[in-house]
Amino acid sequence: MGGATVPGEALRRAARRFGTPLHVTSVPALESAAAELASAFPDPWLRAFSLKANDVPALVVRLAAAGLDANVVSSGEWAAARAAGLANARVTLEGVGKSSADLRAAVRACADGLPLRWVAVESADELDALVALAARAGLGRGGRPALDVLLRLNPDVRPETHPGLAVGRGSSKFGMTETELTAAVSSLPQDGPVAARGIHLHVGSQLGAVDAWRDAVRRGLALLALLRAGLPAFDTFDVGGGFPVGDAGTVPSPARFAAEVGPLLEAIPADRRPARLAVEPGRFLVASAGWIVAAVLHVRERDQAERVVVLDAGMTELIRPMLYDAEHPVTALTSLGVAVAPDAGAAAPGAGAGTEDAGAATGAGSRTEDAGPDPRAPGYSPGLSPVRVDGPVCESTDTFGQYDLPPLRRGDLVAIGETGAYAASMASTYNGRPAAAQVLLEGDGSLTLARRRGRTSR
Numbered sequence: 001m002g003g004a005t006v007p008g009e010a011l012r013r014a015a016r017r018f019g020t021p022l023h024v025t026s027v028p029a030l031e032s033a034a035a036e037l038a039s040a041f042p043d044p045w046l047r048a049f050s051l052k053a054n055d056v057p058a059l060v061v062r063l064a065a066a067g068l069d070a071n072v073v074s075s076g077e078w079a080a081a082r083a084a085g086l087a088n089a090r091v092t093l094e095g096v097g098k099s100s101a102d103l104r105a106a107v108r109a110c111a112d113g114l115p116l117r118w119v120a121v122e123s124a125d126e127l128d129a130l131v132a133l134a135a136r137a138g139l140g141r142g143g144r145p146a147l148d149v150l151l152r153l154n155p156d157v158r159p160e161t162h163p164g165l166a167v168g169r170g171s172s173k174f175g176m177t178e179t180e181l182t183a184a185v186s187s188l189p190q191d192g193p194v195a196a197r198g199i200h201l202h203v204g205s206q207l208g209a210v211d212a213w214r215d216a217v218r219r220g221l222a223l224l225a226l227l228r229a230g231l232p233a234f235d236t237f238d239v240g241g242g243f244p245v246g247d248a249g250t251v252p253s254p255a256r257f258a259a260e261v262g263p264l265l266e267a268i269p270a271d272r273r274p275a276r277l278a279v280e281p282g283r284f285l286v287a288s289a290g291w292i293v294a295a296v297l298h299v300r301e302r303d304q305a306e307r308v309v310v311l312d313a314g315m316t317e318l319i320r321p322m323l324y325d326a327e328h329p330v331t332a333l334t335s336l337g338v339a340v341a342p343d344a345g346a347a348a349p350g351a352g353a354g355t356e357d358a359g360a361a362t363g364a365g366s367r368t369e370d371a372g373p374d375p376r377a378p379g380y381s382p383g384l385s386p387v388r389v390d391g392p393v394c395e396s397t398d399t400f401g402q403y404d405l406p407p408l409r410r411g412d413l414v415a416i417g418e419t420g421a422y423a424a425s426m427a428s429t430y431n432g433r434p435a436a437a438q439v440l441l442e443g444d445g446s447l448t449l450a451r452r453r454g455r456t457s458r
Helices: 009-019 025-041 059-065 075-083 100-111 123-135 178-187 211-228 254-258 261-266 283-289 320-324
Strands: 023-026 045-052 069-072 091-093 119-123 147-152 195-201 235-236 276-279 290-303 307-310 330-334 385-388 399-405 413-417 437-441 448-449
Touching: 009 023, 009 290, 009 413, 009 437, 009 448, 023 025, 023 283, 025 059, 025 254, 045 059, 059 069, 059 075, 059 283, 059 437, 059 448, 069 075, 075 091, 075 100, 075 123, 100 123, 119 123, 119 195, 123 147, 123 178, 147 178, 178 195, 178 211, 178 283, 195 211, 211 235, 211 261, 283 290, 320 399, 330 399, 399 448
Parallel strands: 023 437, 045 069, 045 276, 069 091, 091 119, 119 147, 147 195, 195 235, 235 276, 307 385
Antiparallel strands: 023 290, 290 307, 290 413, 330 413, 385 399, 437 448
16 A cells, blocks of 8 residues: 555546545545455454544445445444444444443443444443443343453553554553453453453554564463453454555555464464454555645745745644644646646655646636746646645644645645545534535546535534
8 A cells, every 4th residue: 555646637627526625535445455454364354444544434335345344433433334334233332432422322232132243441440331331221131132342452562653653552541451451351240231252452553563563462362362261252352453554565564464463373272262353444444545635725935945835725634744743745736727747746745756647737826937837838747846835724733744846826736645544534624614525536437425515424
């Protein structure tokens, strides 16, 4: 994954039809990522998409059709999974911030005979609250099933990623220590309203190496094997996600992570191994499939050392650069109102050009250039120069960083890449800005409106 070719003509067409700013997601790219995950973690692995990465139901529908179940962290995401047509049996609920309403909803679904696959609990406090609710609902009695739960382990490792994404560190707010988890399992009565079924863990996001992940899985499997000695039904191990997105060869693939699991399982006696294995990535499945298409609002030539371009997309559409110093490739789709020629418009932060396909020109902007090549000339290929790319929000931190881009004017279009993850789902309406529309780019090149501009409901 990563390094996806920019579908320039389709993105320009989408901007003309739906306006900007605009989220565009490639359905073939989603399907390709789902196929790569299935190849790395084949059946009988349970594979789920973590909706926190992108909670647009129309996108979840496409991933479900590709064999992905849903992992959610709130009733809101659960509603998005239901809107995508996924039955509760294909949904798992986890998350450090589950409210009492979330827990009651999980209990009620189980009492109604439509249980979630499982609920992953974060602490002894949360488990006690869930047990009390389940007991009041009569779960585990009178023919009603118990509510299946996994217990989240904090593996106390040092993930090879940004500190803000390293949720498997011992200092993070997520999960229980081995001692806490063992005590929580021991506190559950046999044949009670809640049944402990296994261990869940998540090491972190955008993992740059497999070492911490392997250590975490080893610790989790060892603890599961210990507890399964007295609890045969304690049979499930969920390794979470965290697989990174990047150019091939620069980051470990899902297959590289999966290769670590076999030897770890073989080191455990056969009767202590988990009967069910699960994986639940988010970013890997959707990040490279998405682009934000934005229009240029201002070009400021303050001096020879600084050129600033202000777009109509910013932290309300993509906040990750402001939260984590994340870098996303920025590509010019038009230059001076004309579609950019091949190999002239793509650039990584502070880097040279990438690739771009030619297409129909957009409407001309309101500013003209006094120098440089004629953009109307055949084979126009503009030169690149450093540009600071900023957003439209009234905050000085609303900036994407510096990129090498061709000459731009008001009305020109750019594409921000690798935005299929944690853009739409983290978007806001700050400054009274309407939510950007969501569009799917189909395999035949057609465009499907997934969510109208201004809509945030499911």
